[in-house]
Amino acid sequence: MNAAREDGVVHGQIIVIAKEPLPGRVKTRLVPPLTPEEAAGLARAALEDTLRTVARVPAAGRVLALDGAPGPWLPPGFTVVAQRGGGLDERLAAAFEDTHRLRPAPTVLIGMDTPQVTAALLADALGLLGGHDAVFGPASDGGFWLLGLRDPDPALLVGVPMSTPSTGETLSRRLKEAGMSVATLQSLTDVDTMADAVEVAALVPGSRYAAALAGLGVPR
Template structure:
C-alpha cells in the first residue's frame, strides 16, 4: 500500500504493545491460548497500521512498548513509550509527537481493528475547527483522542481502563472550555465476545481471518 500524504497537517500516532504471547490481550485467555491471543493482537495491530498508512497525515508514529517486528509497515516512525501507567504513557506519546513536529496529534490504540482511513481523516479534519476530538468506546473508555495542541492536564492522573474513563475525560474537557467534537463509538477488543463482534463488522480484515482460523465459537 502506498502511504497517503495529501498535505494533512496532523500526526497519526498508534500506541501499542509488541504482540508477544503472554504480554498482550491477556483478557482473551481463556478461551484462547497466549499464542492465539498474541496472533489476534498482531492482526489487530496490522489492520490498525494499514488504516493509518492509508489516511492523510503529516507524520505517522508508532509509540511502542517492546520491539518492532515484521508487522511494521514502511513510513512509520517508531518511538519508545515513556512513563509508568497508561495515562502517563499517553501523555508522553502526545508530548513526544508534538516535540518532533508541532502540529495537531491524533492518537489511537491497537484495540480497534475496525478503524478506517475515513474515520482517521475525519478526526484530522475536525481538528481544523476544534481543539479536541474524542472517539468514545463502547466499554466506557475512548478509542481515539485528538488534540490541536496537546494539554497534559487532560490525561494527568486520569483513571484508565474503567467504565467511567471516557466520562471523566469528557468532564476534564468541558472544564477546560475547549471546542470538542465526537466521532462514532467503536468497540475495543478486550474479550472473546468483543473479538467476534468486531470481526463480524470487518469480515475481509486480517483480524477476522485470524479469528476464523482459530475455529472457536462465539462465547455464550
Template sequence: MTTLLVIAKAPVPGRVKTRLTPPFTPEEAATLAEAALADTLAAVLATPARRRVLVLDGAPGPWLPQGIEVIPQTAGPLDERLAAAFGQCAGPALLVGMDTPQLTPELLAPTLAPDAWQECDAWFGPAADGGFWALGLATPEPDLLRGVPMSVPETGAVQRRRLTAAGLVVRDLPELRDVDTARDATLVAAIAPGSRFAAAHGRLAAGVRCPAPTTVVR
C-alpha cells in the same frame, strides 16, 4: 497537518490481550493482537498525516510496515504514557489504540480534513466499554490526560469532562468496540469481515480449545 499516534504493545504471547485467555491460548491471543495492530497501522498508512508514529511498549517485529516511525513508550501508568505520547508532538495530534481493528481511513477522515481544527480544539472517540478509542488535540497538552483513571468504565466520561472543563470545543467520533474479551473479538470480526483480524479470528475460532486458565504476565 496532523500527527497520527498509535499506542500499542508488541504482540508477544503472555504480554498482550491476556483477557482473551481462555478460550484462546497466549500464542493465539498474540496472533489476534498482531492482526489488530496490522489493521490499525494499515488504516493509518492510508490517511494523510504529518507523521505516523507507533508509540510502542516492546520491540518492533516483522509485522511493522514501512512508513511508520517508532518511539518507545515511557514508564508509568497508562495516563502518563498517553500524556508523554502527546508531549512528543509539536502540532495537532490524534492518538488511537491497537484494540479497534475495524478502524478505517473513513473513520479517521474527519480528524484529518482541511477544516478538522476549525472551531475545534479536540476530537473524542468513545468506546463501548466506557473508555475511548481516539483522542485528538489541536494543541497537545499532556496535563489534559494526567490523572484520568484508565481502564475503568468511567474513563471516557472523565476524559471528555477534562477536555470541556479546560474550555475546549470537542467534536465526537462514532463509538467503536475495543477487543478486550473473546466476545468482543467475535463481534468485531463480524463488523470487519475483510480485515486481517477477522481472518485470524476465523482460523483460530474454528479450532479453539478451552484449557485451564494460564498464568501470564500482566
C-alpha cells in the same frame, strides 16, 4: 472548518500506541479461552490492520508509540518512539508530548484494539482539529478509542483512571472543563472479550483480524 491540506495531505499526524504482540504481554483478558500464543496472534493481526489503515490516511506524520520492539508487522512510513511513563495515563500523555516535540501539529491518537477503524474516519478526526481543540471517540465499554488534540497538554490525561466504565466520561469532562471545544466521533467497540472479538471481526470480514479469529476456530 477542515485542517489545512497541502497536495492532498492533512496538516496533522496520527499516533498508534501499542504493545509488541508477544505471548503473555497482549490481550491477556482473552486467556482463557485462548492460549497466550493465540491471543498474541490475534493482537498482531489487529495491530497490522490498524497500522495499514493509518498508512492510508493522507496525514503529514505517522508515529508508533511502542512498548517493545518493532517487527515485520510494521509497514514503512512510521516513526517509532518508545513508550515512557508508569500507568497508561502517563504513557498516553508522553506519546502526545514526544510526538508533538518531533512535529508540532494537530495530533490524533488511537490504540491497537479497534481494527475496524477506517482511513476515512481517521481523516475526519484530523480534519475536525482544524475547527476544534479536541476530538473524542467514545468506546462502547465506557472508555475511548480515539483522542485528538490540537495542542497536546499532558495535564489533560495524567491522573485520569484508565480501564474503568467511567474513563471516557472523566476524560471528556476534563476536556470541557479546560474550556476546549470538543468534537465527538461515533462510538466503536474495543476488543476486550471474546464477544467483542467476534463482534468486531464481523464488521471487517476481509481483514487479517477476522482471518486470524477464524483460524482459531471462532465463527466469524
